[in-house]
Amino acid sequence: MATTTATRPRAASRTVNTLTTGRLPKAAPFVILLGSWVVMGVVFALLAAAEVTDGFTWVPAIILGTVLYAVLVFVIAFQVEGIRRAKDRVVTTAVTAAFIIALVPLVSVLVTVVSSGAARFDGNFFSMSMRNVVGAGGGGLHALTGTLLITALAAVISVPIGLLTAIYLVEYGRGRLARAITFFVDVMTGIPSIVAGLFAYALFVIFFGEGVRMGAAGSVALAVLMIPVVVRSTEEMLKLVPNELREAAYALGVPKWLTIVKVVLPTSIAGITTGVMLAVARVIGETAPLLITAGFTASMNYDLFDGRMQSLPVFAYSSYVSQGTDAAAYLDRAWTSALTLILIVMALNLVARFIARAFAPKLGR
Numbered sequence: 001m002a003t004t005t006a007t008r009p010r011a012a013s014r015t016v017n018t019l020t021t022g023r024l025p026k027a028a029p030f031v032i033l034l035g036s037w038v039v040m041g042v043v044f045a046l047l048a049a050a051e052v053t054d055g056f057t058w059v060p061a062i063i064l065g066t067v068l069y070a071v072l073v074f075v076i077a078f079q080v081e082g083i084r085r086a087k088d089r090v091v092t093t094a095v096t097a098a099f100i101i102a103l104v105p106l107v108s109v110l111v112t113v114v115s116s117g118a119a120r121f122d123g124n125f126f127s128m129s130m131r132n133v134v135g136a137g138g139g140g141l142h143a144l145t146g147t148l149l150i151t152a153l154a155a156v157i158s159v160p161i162g163l164l165t166a167i168y169l170v171e172y173g174r175g176r177l178a179r180a181i182t183f184f185v186d187v188m189t190g191i192p193s194i195v196a197g198l199f200a201y202a203l204f205v206i207f208f209g210e211g212v213r214m215g216a217a218g219s220v221a222l223a224v225l226m227i228p229v230v231v232r233s234t235e236e237m238l239k240l241v242p243n244e245l246r247e248a249a250y251a252l253g254v255p256k257w258l259t260i261v262k263v264v265l266p267t268s269i270a271g272i273t274t275g276v277m278l279a280v281a282r283v284i285g286e287t288a289p290l291l292i293t294a295g296f297t298a299s300m301n302y303d304l305f306d307g308r309m310q311s312l313p314v315f316a317y318s319s320y321v322s323q324g325t326d327a328a329a330y331l332d333r334a335w336t337s338a339l340t341l342i343l344i345v346m347a348l349n350l351v352a353r354f355i356a357r358a359f360a361p362k363l364g365r
Helices: 002-020 028-049 058-080 083-120 141-172 175-189 193-208 215-239 243-251 256-283 288-293 312-321 327-359
Strands: none
Touching: 028 058, 058 083, 083 327, 141 175, 141 215, 141 256, 141 312, 141 327, 175 215, 193 215, 193 288, 215 256, 215 288, 243 256, 256 327, 288 312, 312 327
């Protein structure tokens, strides 16, 4: 008995020492990474000096330097910290590298659009249309106005339909009808945007005849693309509401419809708002359906039900494809249209965050 008692503290001591000793300094990974980059940079510089490669390029040096870092950090960590921490550092390196690889295209797009679109991001672009303009000058006010009007009407159409459909699927839907609706929503999520444009055009041809072009048709096409996104996002948010909240309302004698309005929707309003903003961001840059349904024009048009209406995606596309005598002016307007679209999407996300924070249920007293 004494031997067993005496050995227990020593075993515990060995376990604690294994977990707490033998760690690399916090700065060691950064030093190893920097050293790996420097080594590969020197190697590529020597290869370029020996004319083995066509000049020095830093991208392969960084990529191969990162690979070298992963090998070195595994070996060093294995010698100092053991196999568990060595594997952990390698996995951390792989995850961080994957994140940076995914971030590089986004940063590249933002830098390119901002640098190219800043040339015409001025007051004239937001106060003038392209009426009677064939070269430099003009602006995209007519396209900006058309984008806002078409997208607003599309949201007015799609948000109530998508919200009510999601409420039905979560709160009421059972049996074959609910399964059929879910199936068709999944199918609609993957339809090409050009199909939505053809559907809206065919629908308006029935009422207005061949060759119809108007902003409302573009709104219907965008609504077809928005509805499945709104349904899916709202459905997931409603499912996250605890059933205990519903049961507590039912226990107090509150009708089901009032429970949905007063308990379920306020609890999930933050996620629903985010889903709606994602749906708007999904369609605000669509070009193909608006080319078919709304067309394009160089003049202002505030009436969604009368005549062609320009939009920012179509304006950017037409400016790039149909360059006039001053090609640089057309390209500048195209880049500025793209920059404006990015800023609109950013503004919508900020508004969604504000609404979600303002209307989210308060947990404190």
